[in-house]
Each structure stands twice: as structure tokens, then as C-alpha cells.
Amino acid sequence: MKNLLIIFTIILSANFSNAQNFKFGKVSKDELQEKFHPIDSSSSAAILYRNETISFYYTKNQGFVQQREVHERIKIYNKDGFDWATKKVYLYNGTQQKESLSGLKGFSYNLVGGKIEEDKLKKDGQFEEDNSEFTKISSFTLPNVKVGTVIEYKYKVTSERISIDDIIFQFSIPINKLDIRIATPEYYVYNKQYNLQASYLPKLVVSSENTTIPFEYKINVLTVNEENVPALVDEAYSGNINNYRSKMAMELTAYLNNLKIIEKSFSATWEQVSKTIYDSDNFGGQLRSFSIYKDELEAALTGVEDDFEKAFIVESLVKSKVKWNGNYGKYAQNGVRSAYKDGEGNDADINLMVVSMLRSKGVNANPVVLSTRNNGIPLFPSREGFNYVICSVQKNDEYLLIDATEQYSTNNILPQRVLNWQGRLIEDKDASRWINLQPNISSTESSMLNVTINEDLSVTGKVTKRLTNYLAYFYRNKYTKMIQEDRVKSLEKDKGDIEISGLSVENDKDATQPIMVNYEYELLDGIDEIGDKIYFSPLLFLATKENPFKLEERQYPIDFVIPYSEKSFVNIQLPEGYVVESLPQSTGLEFLDANVKFTYFVKQNGNFLQLKAQLDIFNPLILPENYKDFKNFFSKIVEKQAEQIVLTKA
Structure with a gap:
């Protein structure tokens, strides 16, 4: 009897979902009168509808430009759900490629005296802030949010980047209706991979279309149309819950030319991934010796012969000279020279500096790229799967792992964020291998x-x-x-x-x-x-x-x-x-x-x-x-x- 009741509830919910009007602004009294989620009654809020569309259009001056459109409608059930009334949109803000947000519209809907009242998002509810050197945050907060409010917003992000951010299928609250469409020109080849650690995997439909605007080419289309997506619920001692989020990575693996022949190929194997990373001036180019630290390094290591002792002294020297700015990255943000001079850098600036110093003294030191715990585990060859770098020092068959970003980390005692299965040790453009990151001592x-x-x-x-x-x-x-x-x-x-x-x-x-x-x-x-x-x-x-x-x-x-x-x-x-x-x-x-x-x-x-x-x-x-x-x-x-x-x- 209990199972029949659950099935009836799900069917009823699905029928209600199908009957809903998800056109922007068409919020119903039924949505506003709902007191709790029909399937997940413990949820503080629910995404009634989420539509995300990613496409590319062609311009003569810029070539293909990416456009991502988002429309979301959310129901607030109790005070714990108020945080969903604030949305943060992260925008890339590089020197050559930028992203911009436009077309933002938002409303809060409340039922007052049996009538629907709406409050419009105004300028005083919109904010911008710098997140890092290469990203900024455009955020907004919907007005007059109460228990029972339905909020709705839509916006468009225009990007000069070809890379596509992860497609998120699951959030910490349930989704009633999820529609996603990703349309990419045939000239860009993307490797698509679900997060296989997720317990929920949506059905992905692959198709293609032809267009003649502004010239004839094929468009590859991926669609997801799902209902009743369960919430991603945090559990005690689950580590970083993001590791189990249902999502899909789309990494650019090749360009095709006008003849549909591969013009440039990226990450097909882990060896190619490692080579591509190493070839960057902001990675391999930072591992040579730099004169700016020569005198201080020489003074610090005078009379020291043991490689592990050298590693400890160099780690301490770098910590005393350069402070971590909190930014993650496998590539140097400022470069070893500037970071040493200015006293600040991201993790790559700092740890590539450690490698550079040790190599200059004949120590077998190498960078190790990895994915932090909040970034998940890369399950297929992917440059974007790595977002951090540390240093490895080898003496005979022994290894030391070093991260000089934090005061109290030390040899083989790494910040918790990097304890994520394994990393890729890169010796040079032709040699790389996996190395275990998990602590082996109690x-x-x-x-x-x-x-x-x-x-x-x-x-x-x-x-x-x-x-x-x-x-x-x-x-x-x-x-x-x-x-x-x-x-x-x-x-x-x-x-x-x-x-x-x-x-x-x-x-x-x-x-x-x-x-x-x-x-x-x-x-x-x-x-x-x-x-x-x-x-x-x-x-x-x-x-x-x-x-x-x-x-x-x-x-x-x-x-x-x-x-x-x-x-x-x-x-x-x-x-x-x-x-x-x-x-x-x-x-x-x-x-x-x-x-x-x-x-x-x-x-x-x-x-x-x-x-x-x-x-x-x-x-x-x-x-x-x-x-x-x-x-x-x-x-x-x-x-x-x-x-x-x-x-x-x-």
C-alpha cells in the first residue's frame, strides 16, 4: 500500500509538471500555494524549471562566439531556502578572452489575498565583484522573498571562449523539470564524459542539424530532458559532495579546418595531456633557473648535501618570500619571477618555484598536476580535469610531496584539498606518470x-x-x-x-x-x-x-x-x-x-x-x-x- 502511494504521488507530480506553463512570467497559483515538495518533503526549496541552452554564432571579426542562456524558476518552502534567491554567475575576464552577462530579468512572485503579486529585480539588487585576476562575479538577489515565494530569472552569457563549462544536472535541491540543449559547430570536437561517481545519470540524446547561416555547416546537438531529478544530499563524512554531483564535462579535444580535417589535436591520452600542459610557458617555461632568487637560495643551502633536507629548506624559503593568493590553477598566474619579486602568487607560481629552485641545485624535483577535492576526479584524459600543482622530490625510491602554499603543511603533509586519489607527475614533455596522493602513514x-x-x-x-x-x-x-x-x-x-x-x-x-x-x-x-x-x-x-x-x-x-x-x-x-x-x-x-x-x-x-x-x-x-x-x-x-x-x- 505504501509503495502504491509513492507511485501515485510521483505520477501525480509528473502530470502536474507536464501541465505547468514554463514560459517566463507564467507562474501559477498552484505553484505559489504548494507548501512542500511532493516527492522530497524535507527540501527547503525546489527548482520547478531549469532551462540551459548553449550555442555558437558566427561573426566575421571574432569567428564563433559561445552563448549560454539560462532560465530558472525556484520555489521557496522555508527560511532555509532563502539562499536560493541569490545567484552568482562567474565570468571569465582574461586579457584576450572575456565573458559578459546580458538580458538579466528577474521577478519574485507572492500570493497576497488570493492574487499573484510580483516584484521586479532592480539595479540595487545587482552586484559585481572581482573573484580573481581572471574571473569576476556578477550576482543578483531577488526582492521580497518569503516562505512560499516563487522566484524566476533569466540571463545570457556571451563568451569569446570555445571551452564549455561543466554541464550541471543536479543541485542540493530537487529539480522538477530540466531541459538542456548544447549545440556546437562541427569544427570543434568535444570529449563528453559523465561523472561516473554520481548515483543519478540523465539520458543524453545526440543529434545533428544543418545550417546555412552565414555559411553551410553541421551543428552537433546534445539534449537532456528530465523530470524529477533528485537532490544531491550531503551525508556525514562524505568528503567533498561535489565529487558525486551529476554533471558532464565537455573538453575541446580538436579543431577541424574547412576541409573537416583535424588541424590541431589536444588531449587524447594522458601522455598528450601532460605534454600539452608542459609545453605552456606558464608551466614548463617556469621550471628553468631564475637569477632573481639565486643569491638567497645559495645562502640558504650552503653546506647542505641531502636532497630531502634541501627540499625542506627551499619550502621554508618560498613560504617566507611568497604568500598564496588563494587562487587555484595548474598554470602560473604571475610567473615565478614576478611572484618572487612581488611576494604573492597562485599555487602554480609557488610550487613551480619550489621545483625550479630544487632543480637548479641538482635535486630530482618535478611538478605534479592534480584535481582538488572540490573539482572531482578526472576519469578520462583531460587538461581541464587538473586545476592545481604541487612538487614531488625523489631520492632513490623515496618521495616527498610538497605544497608551499600553507604555513603548516610540510613534507608529505599536504593541505586536505589536494588529497584526491592521484596526480600526474610530469618530468618533461615526453615523460609523465601517475603518483599516489593518499597518505600512507597513520x-x-x-x-x-x-x-x-x-x-x-x-x-x-x-x-x-x-x-x-x-x-x-x-x-x-x-x-x-x-x-x-x-x-x-x-x-x-x-x-x-x-x-x-x-x-x-x-x-x-x-x-x-x-x-x-x-x-x-x-x-x-x-x-x-x-x-x-x-x-x-x-x-x-x-x-x-x-x-x-x-x-x-x-x-x-x-x-x-x-x-x-x-x-x-x-x-x-x-x-x-x-x-x-x-x-x-x-x-x-x-x-x-x-x-x-x-x-x-x-x-x-x-x-x-x-x-x-x-x-x-x-x-x-x-x-x-x-x-x-x-x-x-x-x-x-x-x-x-x-x-x-x-x-x-x-
Whole structure:
């Protein structure tokens, strides 16, 4: 019966969709009266209609010019959906190629007294800002948006670029009706590839048309016409959700001349991709030696023989001289010379500089191009699939990976954004290969907790915590710039009625050393007293209180990012006049061939109770087909940590 009801709802929704008028401005009372989405009732908003049309027209002076037209109608169900009333359009703003936005129209529709009232987007709701050296943002916010509002807008982007941005099929809210049309002249050959990690893949229809304007040629046409596109819902520990978004990449792979013969070919294989990247003046041209840094480099490396030690010194030198401007790119934005002189550059300026310096000193250093976590994983040979570059240093069979854009990253401890499967190491225009980017050493968080139970049943003691590798890196990025008061508040959060004092941190600014955190605490709600017995969880505020994996089904992998180990050592002094009635049972749990292990051991040693709990994540990626088993496994961990020690009066 339940399944029949769901099917009926979907059919009813589809029929309503077909009956809707999606002509711009033809918003209906039914759309405005709708209180929640008929299929996804939890959604804060829904795209009622999205139409995207990409085409090219020919001009005598410019040749083919790209034109992208967007028309979107969105329903706002609650306050969480208000953000959808603001739209940002990213426009390329290069020195030779530019994009411009035109034809912008927008309205907000509300039902007032049974009548539809509309508010027009005006100039005071439109804004422009620079995003980077090569992009600007044209944004607009629709007026008078309330719960129940329907907004609608359309605009046109004219581009001198031949490259086509990714075609997005899925957003964080559902789409009722999606119409996409991409029409490209036969002279441009594009490689088309779905994101195969997406759980939703639309049907793509391929056709062709002929035109005689302004001359005779064929147009290749791709269309997508879909209904009820599901929302892309973020899930706990899913990594970057964009990796699982339904989308299609279209990369220019060749030009044809008037005789329909390939005039220039780009990325057909990964070797060709690497060669094309290396041949750029803004990549391979930046790897030679530059005189501007010669004297400082010479002084810094005097007497240093070991290549890895040279790499560490060069990384530190570059960090001291050049700051990252926040821009991504596989190509240098300013160039090594200008970046060193001006003290600022993008990731390629900085990391190609590291390669250049090390090569000038005979070190086997090479650039590694990669796709950041928010850019997805390139599944087919693609120049556009790479958007970042780091440095690799090889000594015998050992490798160091370096990203000098951040203060607290260090050798083989890279920013989280670049930990995305593998990168392409490019030695020269003829030699390249894949290199693993995933951490192969475990990071550790070890906590030692001393516990004293006082007469008033408050708990006091001291915590000593040691963090290594990536966990130390994450701590530094989160806490080092905080003032002491904010650090304490952050530590006290979600730990119950606790007061932390005497906080001290060692090595928080030295990325080569583990971090040591020490503090004292007083906990007022850690003990329950019933009659002549007291009950408490031995892990107190260190315990995981609830299972973060709550969904019945999961579409995406669980991504813990890095292999790591959490170790907790607890030493509890028995309060005077009490004896142990019961202790939790020691246990060991394993998941999927010991990819994840949990051990829990507790014993009495004289007047002390001693506990060791350890969670080891050896493989940080849990696939969706193993989700239910892992969810149950993690529930057992939470349950075990919640088990209580029972003390009774002697």
C-alpha cells in the first residue's frame, strides 16, 4: 500500500509538471500555494524549471562566439531556502578572452489575498565583484522573498571562449523539470564524459542539424530532458559532495579546418595531456633557473648535501618570500619571477618555484598536476580535469610531496584539498606518470585522562593530548590563530557541564613536531548517584556520544580522508569508601578484514581503574555497499563507550 502511494504521488507530480506553463512570467497559483515538495518533503526549496541552452554564432571579426542562456524558476518552502534567491554567475575576464552577462530579468512572485503579486529585480539588487585576476562575479538577489515565494530569472552569457563549462544536472535541491540543449559547430570536437561517481545519470540524446547561416555547416546537438531529478544530499563524512554531483564535462579535444580535417589535436591520452600542459610557458617555461632568487637560495643551502633536507629548506624559503593568493590553477598566474619579486602568487607560481629552485641545485624535483577535492576526479584524459600543482622530490625510491602554499603543511603533509586519489607527475614533455596522493602513514591522537571523583561527585583531573602528522596539521589550522579564551570555549563545547583551565599547547607553530595539549578540568555532570551506588562512563567527555551515520541507505562512500588512530588512556582513582561492583567487559571489534578496528580494555589495579580505548582507521574509504555493516559496527563502538562503571559504598 505504501509503495502504491509513492507511485501515485510521483505520477501525480509528473502530470502536474507536464501541465505547468514554463514560459517566463507564467507562474501559477498552484505553484505559489504548494507548501512542500511532493516527492522530497524535507527540501527547503525546489527548482520547478531549469532551462540551459548553449550555442555558437558566427561573426566575421571574432569567428564563433559561445552563448549560454539560462532560465530558472525556484520555489521557496522555508527560511532555509532563502539562499536560493541569490545567484552568482562567474565570468571569465582574461586579457584576450572575456565573458559578459546580458538580458538579466528577474521577478519574485507572492500570493497576497488570493492574487499573484510580483516584484521586479532592480539595479540595487545587482552586484559585481572581482573573484580573481581572471574571473569576476556578477550576482543578483531577488526582492521580497518569503516562505512560499516563487522566484524566476533569466540571463545570457556571451563568451569569446570555445571551452564549455561543466554541464550541471543536479543541485542540493530537487529539480522538477530540466531541459538542456548544447549545440556546437562541427569544427570543434568535444570529449563528453559523465561523472561516473554520481548515483543519478540523465539520458543524453545526440543529434545533428544543418545550417546555412552565414555559411553551410553541421551543428552537433546534445539534449537532456528530465523530470524529477533528485537532490544531491550531503551525508556525514562524505568528503567533498561535489565529487558525486551529476554533471558532464565537455573538453575541446580538436579543431577541424574547412576541409573537416583535424588541424590541431589536444588531449587524447594522458601522455598528450601532460605534454600539452608542459609545453605552456606558464608551466614548463617556469621550471628553468631564475637569477632573481639565486643569491638567497645559495645562502640558504650552503653546506647542505641531502636532497630531502634541501627540499625542506627551499619550502621554508618560498613560504617566507611568497604568500598564496588563494587562487587555484595548474598554470602560473604571475610567473615565478614576478611572484618572487612581488611576494604573492597562485599555487602554480609557488610550487613551480619550489621545483625550479630544487632543480637548479641538482635535486630530482618535478611538478605534479592534480584535481582538488572540490573539482572531482578526472576519469578520462583531460587538461581541464587538473586545476592545481604541487612538487614531488625523489631520492632513490623515496618521495616527498610538497605544497608551499600553507604555513603548516610540510613534507608529505599536504593541505586536505589536494588529497584526491592521484596526480600526474610530469618530468618533461615526453615523460609523465601517475603518483599516489593518499597518505600512507597513520596520524595519531593520543589522550591521557586522569580522573579524581570528589566527595560532591564532581570530577577533576588533567588531560594530556598528543597529535601527529595530519591531525596535528588540522589542529594548527583550526586553533593556532585563536586567542586563548576561544580555544578554551572550543574545547569545552559538547563536553557537558565542564570548566577547563590551565590550557597550554606546545609546538603549535612548529609543523615538524607533534602537538602537545595540556589542560585541567572540572566536570559537574559526569557522575550519577542512585542510592549507595554511583554510575559513570569511564571515558567521560572523551566518549563518542552518538553515531553520526543515521541514514538507512547511503549513496556515497564514507570518506575519513586519512588513515588515523584515536587512543584514549584513562586512569581513575577510586573514591574513598567505594568499591567496584561491575566494570564494562573488555572487547575487540573488527570491520571488513580489519580495515577498521576498535579495542576496549578496562581493569582494576589496586585503588585505580585503568582503561584503554583505541579506534584504528586503516582504510579511510568505506564504500556504499558496506555502509549498513559499518553503521552497525560504529553503533557498537558508541554503545561500548557508553557502558558504565558501577561503584558501591563499601
